[in-house]
Amino acid sequence: MKIVPVHAFRDNYIWLLVHGSYAAVVDPGNAAPVLEFLRQHALALCAILTTHRHDDHIGGVPALLEMADVPVYAPRHESFAFPHHPVGEGDRISLNALETALDVLDVPGHTAEHVAYYGGNRLFCGDTLFGCGCGRIFDGTARQLFHSLQKLAALPDDTLIYPAHEYTLNNIRFARMLDPENQALIEREAADQARIAQGLPTLPSTLAQERSTNPFLRCHTPGIRHAAAQSAPGADASDEMTFCAIRELKNHY
Numbered sequence: 001m002k003i004v005p006v007h008a009f010r011d012n013y014i015w016l017l018v019h020g021s022y023a024a025v026v027d028p029g030n031a032a033p034v035l036e037f038l039r040q041h042a043l044a045l046c047a048i049l050t051t052h053r054h055d056d057h058i059g060g061v062p063a064l065l066e067m068a069d070v071p072v073y074a075p076r077h078e079s080f081a082f083p084h085h086p087v088g089e090g091d092r093i094s095l096n097a098l099e100t101a102l103d104v105l106d107v108p109g110h111t112a113e114h115v116a117y118y119g120g121n122r123l124f125c126g127d128t129l130f131g132c133g134c135g136r137i138f139d140g141t142a143r144q145l146f147h148s149l150q151k152l153a154a155l156p157d158d159t160l161i162y163p164a165h166e167y168t169l170n171n172i173r174f175a176r177m178l179d180p181e182n183q184a185l186i187e188r189e190a191a192d193q194a195r196i197a198q199g200l201p202t203l204p205s206t207l208a209q210e211r212s213t214n215p216f217l218r219c220h221t222p223g224i225r226h227a228a229a230q231s232a233p234g235a236d237a238s239d240e241m242t243f244c245a246i247r248e249l250k251n252h253y
């Protein structure tokens with residue numbers, strides 16, 4: 001199976017899972033570039049997966065459904081204006097045309113109902129985990145997001161990370177302010193700057209790479225603890241308090 005990014009809006013990635021002449025799509029905020037890609041490559045859409053209710057992730061669903069009568073998977077505990085299968089933690093989605101299956105993980109925080117899809121060493125995490133960063137808090141809480149990221153951080157090292165936005169370089173700049181001595185971060189910045197300069201995505205990353213560079217997965221390290229305490233005295237008392245402090249700091253960065 002191949003995973004292909006389709007660009008949408010300013011910095012969204014709509015990920016397509018392609019196998020043979022079929023494709024499933026994750027978070028189609030806009031239908032037009034997806035339909036164009038399917039047409040160019042003579043692919044039939046077989047499923048639509050959505051991680052959360054924000055428009056830039058679901059806006060293209062109705063137009064795609066007009067073209068193809070396919071199942072849509074969307075988080076339970078949330079209402080959507082299109083027919084869908086509500087999914088949550090513990091559910092497994094069989095994508096028979098792609099000869100694969102994905103497990104659903106509840107990862108609240110960015111929104112209260114956000115889910116991720118995981119299978120075959122790949123994680124489609126929407127706006128929860130980004131390259132070297134994490135999502136903002138909308139109607140979830142920072143504590144929820146901390147625990148969701150801890151859950152994702154427990155996946156295998158070689159898990160490929162497919163977030164829904166290209167935010168990596170900006171996130172690395174923020175991370176370097178907190179963690180200036182981190183050699184892996186310095187190396188990541190150079191590598192990702194080179195990718196962007198060539199017009200390539202910085203994604204997917206690997207979970208090992210995120211664990212060594214992403215400050216939101218490094219709240220247990222002395223460097224990030226220290227940086228958190230500088231902005232919010234006492235925030236170094238726990239990983240969770242450190243996380244909440246640096247999430248707040250990022251809001252004003």
Ligand SMILES: [Zn+2]
Pocket residue numbers: 052054110127
């Ligand atoms: Zn969102």
